[in-house]
Amino acid sequence: MTTQTLQGRIALVTGGTTGIGFGSAKRLIEHGATVYITGRRQEVLDAAVAKLGKGAHGIQADASVKADMQRVAGAIKAAHGKLDILFANAGGGHATPLEELTEAQIDSELSINIKGVVLTMQTMLDVLRNGASVVLNASITADMGLSGFAVYAATKAAVRSLARSWTTDLKHRDIRVNTISPGVVPTEGYGKEQKMTDQQVADYVDRVSTEIPAGRVGSAQDIGDALVFLASDASAYIRGVDLVVDGGMTRVYAGKN
Ligand SMILES: NC(=O)c1ccc[n+]([C@@H]2O[C@H](COP(=O)([O-])OP(=O)(O)OC[C@H]3O[C@@H](n4cnc5c(N)ncnc54)[C@H](OP(=O)(O)O)[C@@H]3O)[C@@H](O)[C@H]2O)c1
Incomplete structure (x- = not known):
């Protein structure tokens, strides 16, 4: 069931062309929001915007490049004068044994998962309205030991930390910052x-x-539903938390006693 709880809200989902970002953008639109999505590949971006239909806009941008994100902020400001919901979702990484980890992979995961999230937040500050909701996409790996994912997991622990710091930094503007930690969500990634x-x-x-x-x-829609909650006024008193959306995988023992 969908409601129109986000009617009139303007949202940005970075990395919204496939997977969790796309599913989340779809949910935000179903709940009444106007949604901007970004991604690096123009043709994938165009296809995603077409699939999302009314309420969707696309801007080609790399979240780890400041000038790109400044362009995104400028476009949203010119069109709407404000941003109500920011989902810093663009990110990624892959399993590699410690012995085989290259400098290029370390740089790439730090760049998109940490630098990209910081630049996204920083460049949107001017367009985010006071009282806006910001959600960063972390991961259950942040508090697990998962073979080969050390660097990726560390970047996601950093993302959770950023949300807590920014909750303090932006207190004077009543901007809420929380994270979602998805579990296993098979995506294009x-x-x-x-x-x-x-x-x-x-x-x-x-x-x-x-x-x-x-x-x-999990599905991208499961994460989208959690995002709708954190983006809406129903979560107004929730700040600096990590919402684990993993079907109970990391908190509950599912085997037989
Ligand atoms: N799937 C899971 O099981 C899972 C679990 C926990 C956390 N997560 C997190 O969820 C987020 C989305 O993952 P996903 O599984 O949905 O991946 P995905 O299907 O590969 O989608 C990634 C999206 O981000 C975009 N993207 C990648 N790098 C970008 C950059 N530098 N700038 C802008 N856009 C960029 C991609 O488009 P382009 O390549 O065209 O840029 C695509 O739109 C990531 O932060 C990931 O760490 C996923």
């Missing part, structure tokens, strides 16, 4: 970033589903 084949993804989903109390992996 599993093929593109993790280099998994469709069969490998299917086998992984089968295996991991039995370990998740909800009995299934």
Whole structure:
């Protein structure tokens, strides 16, 4: 069921062309928001905007490039004069044994997952209205030890930390900052970033589903629903928290006693 709780709200979802970002943008639109999405690949961006339909706008931009994000802020300001909801979602990484980790991979994961989130927040400050809701996309890996994901997990722990610091920094403007930590959400990224084949993804989903109390992996819409809550006035008293959306995977033992 959808309501129009976000009617009249202007939202930005970075990395909104596929996966969690796309599903979240779809949910925001279903709840009445006007949504700007970004991504680096123009043709993927155009296809996503067309699929999202009315209420969607696309701006090609790399979240880790300040000039790109300044251009995004300028376009939203010119069109609407304000931004009500910011979902800093663009990010990624993949598993690599410690011995094989290259400088390029370390730089790339730090750049998109930390620098990109900082630049997104900084460049949007001028257009974000007082009382706006900011949500950063973290990950359950932030408090797990997951083989090969050390750098990625550390960047996501940093994202959670940024949300707490910015909650203090932006207190005078009543801007709320929270994080969402998705669990296992099979997306295009599993093929593109993790280099998994469709069969490998299917086998992984089968295996991991039995370990998740909800009995299934998550969907981009599950994350979108959590985002709608954190973006709406229903969460007005919630600040600086991490909302784990993982079907209970990291908090509950799903096996037999
Ligand atoms: N899927 C999961 O299981 C899972 C779990 C926990 C957390 N997360 C987090 O969720 C977020 C989205 O992941 P996903 O699984 O939905 O990945 P995805 O399907 O690969 O989507 C990533 C999106 O971000 C865009 N993007 C990547 N780098 C960018 C950059 N530098 N600037 C702007 N856009 C960029 C991509 O488009 P372009 O490539 O065209 O730029 C695409 O739109 C990430 O932060 C990820 O760490 C995912």
